[in-house]
Amino acid sequence: MRTSHERGIAEVTITVESTIKFPYKRSLGPVIGPFMTALAEQRFIAIRSGSRVICPPLEWDPETAAELPRDFVDVGPAGTVCTWSWVSRPTEQHPLDRPFAFALIKLDGADTALTHVVDVESIDQMSTGMRVAPRWRAERLGHITDVEAFVPGEEAITVNGGVPGEPVTMMSYDASITYKIPVSDNTIKAHEATAQGRLVGLKCPVCERIYARDRGFCPIDTVELTDDHEVELPQRGVVTSYTIITPVQYPGQTETEPFSRVMVLIDEIDVVMMYQPLVDVPVEDVRIGMRVAVVWASEAEKADAGRPGNLVGWMPTGEPDNTDPSLANRIM
Amino acid sequence: MSRTRNDDIAVIGWSVSPMERHTAKSETQMLLEVVSGAVDDAGITRADVDFTCAGSCDYVAGVPFSFVQNTDAIGAWPPKSDSHVEMDGAWALYESWVRLLLGDMDIALAMGSGRSSTSDPAILYPMEMDPFYLAPLGADHANLSAMQARTLIDSGMLTERQMAEIAVRTRRDAKSNPLAQVSGDFDVEELLAADYVNAPLRLHDMPPITDGACAVVIARADKARELCENPVWITGFAHYTELHNPGMRDLRSSTAATLAAKAAGVDEAPIEVAELQASFTHEEPLLVEAMGLGPEVSVNPSGGPLAANPIMATGLVRVVEAARQIRVHGRHRTLAHSSSGPCLQQNLVCIMEGD
Numbered sequence: 001m002r003t004s005h006e007r008g009i010a011e012v013t014i015t016v017e018s019t020i021k022f023p024y025k026r027s028l029g030p031v032i033g034p035f036m037t038a039l040a041e042q043r044f045i046a047i048r049s050g051s052r053v054i055c056p057p058l059e060w061d062p063e064t065a066a067e068l069p070r071d072f073v074d075v076g077p078a079g080t081v082c083t084w085s086w087v088s089r090p091t092e093q094h095p096l097d098r099p100f101a102f103a104l105i106k107l108d109g110a111d112t113a114l115t116h117v118v119d120v121e122s123i124d125q126m127s128t129g130m131r132v133a134p135r136w137r138a139e140r141l142g143h144i145t146d147v148e149a150f151v152p153g154e155e156a157i158t159v160n161g162g163v164p165g166e167p168v169t170m171m172s173y174d175a176s177i178t179y180k181i182p183v184s185d186n187t188i189k190a191h192e193a194t195a196q197g198r199l200v201g202l203k204c205p206v207c208e209r210i211y212a213r214d215r216g217f218c219p220i221d222t223v224e225l226t227d228d229h230e231v232e233l234p235q236r237g238v239v240t241s242y243t244i245i246t247p248v249q250y251p252g253q254t255e256t257e258p259f260s261r262v263m264v265l266i267d268e269i270d271v272v273m274m275y276q277p278l279v280d281v282p283v284e285d286v287r288i289g290m291r292v293a294v295v296w297a298s299e300a301e302k303a304d305a306g307r308p309g310n311l312v313g314w315m316p317t318g319e320p321d322n323t324d325p326s327l328a329n330r331i332m
Numbered sequence: 333m334s335r336t337r338n339d340d341i342a343v344i345g346w347s348v349s350p351m352e353r354h355t356a357k358s359e360t361q362m363l364l365e366v367v368s369g370a371v372d373d374a375g376i377t378r379a380d381v382d383f384t385c386a387g388s389c390d391y392v393a394g395v396p397f398s399f400v401q402n403t404d405a406i407g408a409w410p411p412k413s414d415s416h417v418e419m420d421g422a423w424a425l426y427e428s429w430v431r432l433l434l435g436d437m438d439i440a441l442a443m444g445s446g447r448s449s450t451s452d453p454a455i456l457y458p459m460e461m462d463p464f465y466l467a468p469l470g471a472d473h474a475n476l477s478a479m480q481a482r483t484l485i486d487s488g489m490l491t492e493r494q495m496a497e498i499a500v501r502t503r504r505d506a507k508s509n510p511l512a513q514v515s516g517d518f519d520v521e522e523l524l525a526a527d528y529v530n531a532p533l534r535l536h537d538m539p540p541i542t543d544g545a546c547a548v549v550i551a552r553a554d555k556a557r558e559l560c561e562n563p564v565w566i567t568g569f570a571h572y573t574e575l576h577n578p579g580m581r582d583l584r585s586s587t588a589a590t591l592a593a594k595a596a597g598v599d600e601a602p603i604e605v606a607e608l609q610a611s612f613t614h615e616e617p618l619l620v621e622a623m624g625l626g627p628e629v630s631v632n633p634s635g636g637p638l639a640a641n642p643i644m645a646t647g648l649v650r651v652v653e654a655a656r657q658i659r660v661h662g663r664h665r666t667l668a669h670s671s672s673g674p675c676l677q678q679n680l681v682c683i684m685e686g687d
């Protein structure tokens with residue numbers, strides 16, 4: 001008999017796909033820097049640790065954690081495969097876009113193994129103990145992928161000779177991960193409400209605090225909040241605090257001029273909405289006590305698929321300011 | 333062994349979520365349920381818990397500071413003494429145990445949660461690797477593990493057939509585990525006829541992708557006695573790490589696992605059951621040998637991580653399964669193991685005993 005089961009696969013759920021990019025820039029330091037510089041020059045260097053030769057080099061003795069003297073030694077370029085695995089379906093993160101092998105490669109003269117890839121046409125050409133040499137990339141940056149791949153044989157495949165350049169001190173590593181996140185029922189309901197021009201929350205049946213419609217729990221009482229707990233919120237309030245942000249042009253930042261984010265205490269109930277945008281208010285006019293009302297997206301704006309939501313922000317009502325000095329304490 | 337010192341600490345309650353290929357629940361929702369389950373099991377409320385510690389990973393969640401949202405599950409008002417590790421929940425339990433050893437608190441709750449179904453493990457796992465030498469190659473957990481498996485095979489320590497036999501045994505054992513995701517009766521020849529995923533690993537050598545969470549309540553001796561009729565005593569708890577880069581280690585063994593087992597007292601008395609975080613078939617015999625476990629020890633009767641692998645909770649589930657062997661199945665002394673990092677880099681061992 002043969003039975004198997006996997007739970008949960010059949011459940012139908014709305015998911016939203018999002019890709020998070022991680023554009024890391026890292027300084028390399030006094031040991032990895034020279035190693036990467038050598039790669040740009042189509043050379044491998046290792047570091048001496050007592051009687052051992054360690055490649056890729058480390059700053060510290062792997063046995064004692066003592067800082068190692070910067071005693072570098074050339075190794076390779078050819079080496080021996082100590083072990084390997086076969087990748088039949090490469091991902092976009094891999095250096096090659098066709099099936100290849102990962103391998104631990106002990107470069108000639110080194111006592112430890114470098115992890116890299118071997119470019120062969122099929123798994124049949126891979127074996128433990130085989131000899132490999134690097135195929136260098138034409139455009140080298142001082143990066144582990146300056147070696148395009150190792151290939152069978154003794155001879156390195158070099159490009160443009162090995163011209164020494166500037167020392168490499170930084171490296172980029174641009175990773176990205178795509179997630180398919182299930183969308184909770186509360187999030188769907190929150191979205192539906194704003195599409196209808198309604199501001200709604202969820203009221204805890206125990207402590208009666210009101211939370212954002214997509215929150216799902218009262219964290220105080222650890223009570224799950226659902227449709228039964230929905231309450232309508234007034235669409236007017238008062239600014240209790242604010243910040244003016246001067247945008248730094250990090251990846252993904254679309255703002256170029258200073259802009260404000262305000263905390264809005266909603267009328268009649270004890271709810272503060274945090275980091276709300278103001279509409280058509282110059283940053284020099286933003287102040288505590290300003291009376292504001294919700295601005296919803298127009299039909300044309302709603303049709304723009306790129307819009308993050310239907311609540312555009314808050315606009316002054318023109319009413320006199322609230323001058324209660326304790327307002328400034330209400331930021332949450 | 334007599335229990336007279338209040339420094340002794342016992343497991344007094346736990347809860348494990350359903351193990352699912354895809355859950356529609358958020359990590360916070362999963363945690364809400366297992367924390368409720370664990371405090372119920374211990375006969376207490378959240379208000380009785382003095383210290384909480386969670387194990388989870390932002391890269392898995394796809395949300396920065398995801399552990400902040402997860403505190404919604406612990407009832408942190410009035411404020412609680414709380415901590416978090418970007419590690420499996422087994423390490424959260426270790427921190428909780430150390431915290432209780434200080435003596436000023438009586439009850440702690442450790443949890444672990446992961447919803448790894450939302451992304452591709454081959455893309456996700458390089459993020460835990462060395463950012464200079466490994467991650468930019470897209471070197472992932474499965475490929476590095478596959479290289480360790482080949483090292484064992486090349487050394488004559490293991491065959492692909494023996495690996496398939498381990499998969500058959502764990503899947504069969506998992507049939508009696510209501511929480512198992514992968515279970516059933518399989519044939520070694522059929523498994524070996526399948527294509528490789530990452531040669532020399534086939535699908536049966538690898539853990540399933542699982543969403544899940546787990547929570548465990550521990551207490552100091554006096555409180556444990558007061559609350560619980562059959563506390564499960566933690567008699568040894570240790571973890572060790574070795575070099576991150578697999579190319580700089582002897583992959584035929586795991587020194588860190590050997591040291592952790594010794595420090596936890598593995599050889600002080602017989603072990604009856606070992607629940608090991610052997611996420612790949614070849615890791616099981618490697619760990620059994622590294623920890624000095626004899627043939628009399630029953631290994632992963634729950635099916636282990638090959639039956640369900642809720643990453644960030646897989647190790648904590650091992651603690652629960654080893655504790656269950658004492659509380660439910662009447663064993664006297666069991667061992668739980670957790671691991672983290674490529675090719676068993678970090679290893680944790682928790683040894684437990686009944687009265």
Ligand SMILES: [Zn+2]
Nearest residue numbers: 204207218221
């Ligand atoms: Zn409440």
